[in-house]
Amino acid sequence: MxxxxxxxxxxxxxxxxxxxxxxxxxxxxxxxxxxxxxxxxxxxxxxxxxxxxxxxxxxxxxxxxxxxxxxxxxxxxxxxxxxxxxxxxxxxxxxxxxxxxxxxxxxxxxxxxxxxxxxxxxxxxxxxxxxxxxxxxxxxxxxxxxxxxxxxxISELSTPVVKLWNGILALPLIGTLDSARTQVVMENLLQSIVDNGAEIAIIDITGVPTVDTLVAQHLLKTVAAARLMGADCIVSGIRPQIAQTMVHLGVELNVVSKASLADAFALALTRIGRTVVPIRSGGSGQPRSTGAYPGALT
Amino acid sequence: MDRIPILKLGHSLLVTIQVDMHDRLAMALEEDLTQKIVSSGAKGVLIDISALEIVDSFIGRTLANIAGVSRMLDADTVVVGMRPAVAITLVELGLSLPGVRTALNAERGMALISRRVAEADRDGAADAPDVHGDE
Structure with missing residues (x-):
């Protein structure tokens, strides 16, 4: 033109x-x-x-x-x-x-x-x-x-590492685990282990919608890395349907797993030599567990 | 050639790696450590790698080898002080060091070894009272 x-x-x-x-x-x-x-x-x-x-x-x-x-x-x-x-x-x-x-x-x-x-x-x-x-x-x-x-x-928000007790960390995972997120999660967790001197990390996957072979592999990687740092991992919050799917898929998590975060926390406390007991009423009752006393959680 | 010093501390051997590991140094360490476990009758080996910034697949494998050898010679290996970046790298390389015990720092590693030695002593005393009967 x-x-x-x-x-x-x-x-x-x-x-x-x-x-x-x-x-x-x-x-x-x-x-x-x-x-x-x-x-x-x-x-x-x-x-x-x-x-x-x-x-x-x-x-x-x-x-x-x-x-x-x-x-x-x-x-x-x-x-x-x-x-x-x-x-x-x-x-x-x-x-x-x-x-x-x-x-x-x-x-x-x-x-x-x-x-x-x-x-x-x-x-x-x-x-x-x-x-x-x-x-x-x-x-x-x-x-x-x-x-x-x-x-x-989202990836920043959804990967907090929470300190539950001296030496016990929890990592509540929300959302799907892909490679990029696993990387962020792993880095956060390992750094927190160093910062807190943690012995036990609980990975709670209640908020993970699906667990396929890839997600399981990512979980296992995180567990393995934490172990190399000297911290034990407990996986908790595997929902019934997910547990069924995982078994059907032949996915195996060779780590200690508990149904709920509460169970995992109880196990973690036991491992570091602590226990939770009811407060004695009127000062006359005996603690339920032997070797434990109300002040055990200090 | 440089060698990494191996210190004997009670029942255990203490190795602190302060320099960058190269392959020959790692091989020398494996050999020295094997000799030392036998000559000292150590029950535990503590390897502190908190100063190591780079661990490649060879060093990773050497650590696994040392653990295997020392287990055969009735000593536990504890690797302590691994940095987060190193842990991630090793996992990505597929080296999760299954036979190696780990601890966050040297103090906890020592506690782990002492506990193990104490258990072994107790078990030994229970299993074979005749041998230790006079003590």
Missing amino acids: ASKAVTALAGLLASREDKILAAWLSTLAGATADGRISRTEIETQARDFLRALRESMSGGDTSSTGSARLRDMLSSISRSRALLGFSPSETATFVFSLKLPLFEEIRAAHGSDGEALARDTWTLTELLDQLGLHTIEVFQKSREEIIQRQQDE
Whole structure:
């Protein structure tokens, strides 16, 4: 396409900018209906976009993708829409809805000159389509960034190591165990073992929805690493269905496992030579377990 | 060639690895330790690797070998002070050192060995009263 034609088209746009903007805004009115974006904001965006589009074309930019400034501006619009929770098609409609008012103005300007009309329509269609695709691409990228950030946050949040007693740590696992998470879990657990001088770590998998061979392997790795550090592991919270599935799959966890975290904690206390006994009523009763006394848990 | 010193401490041998292990050093340690267990009649071997930042598959295997040899010579091996990163690496390499006992630090490792020696003494006394009868 000749750059002269594009410049002429830009001149046409400049002379009728207000009219085009008004028509465009009326088609965009639907987007503000649910209050996610204010009318003034959309007006500002539309006006700036139209100006940037005109400048890009009057600059004699004959590429079909528009100037860098135009694309940057569209990127920021698209990114803000993604954050506001707009769907991809709603976001792209912002650009595509400009076609109708533009084409009407071109038709009015060219009158019966069919060839010029077809040429300009094609030029604008190509440009706007590219810009629309660019919008979608940025939108997609922004969504992916959001998802990635949330994923990082979840993996940080869901791997706390809790100190239950001197020398006893608990690791309540929530969510599916994949390789990346296992790595984080393992690092957290091992560092906590060093920091607390722990002898026993209880891995509670009540919050793990499924245990397949891969998850079991990850669990065993964690157990093996803790053992190398000199800490024993107890696995607790294997739900009945999961236990059945594991047996059917032939998955074997060759570690001490207990049904509930409470059982595991009791075993851990026994291992470090502690026990839980009821407080003596009236000071006359004897402790239930031999060798233990109420002060045993100090 | 450099050698890693082996200290005798009561019933046990104490090895503290303070330098980066290379393969020949590891092999030398295995050999020295075997000799020393026999000559001293040690019941336990404590290997402190808290200063080791890198443990490759060869060193890992050497540790497993030392444990195997010392078990054959009636001594328990306890590896103490392994760093988290080293533990993760060994597990990823598939070396979980099944025959090796571990403890968090040298103190606990020593406690482990003393307990084991005490148990062995008691069992020995119970099983064979005639031998120790005069003591």
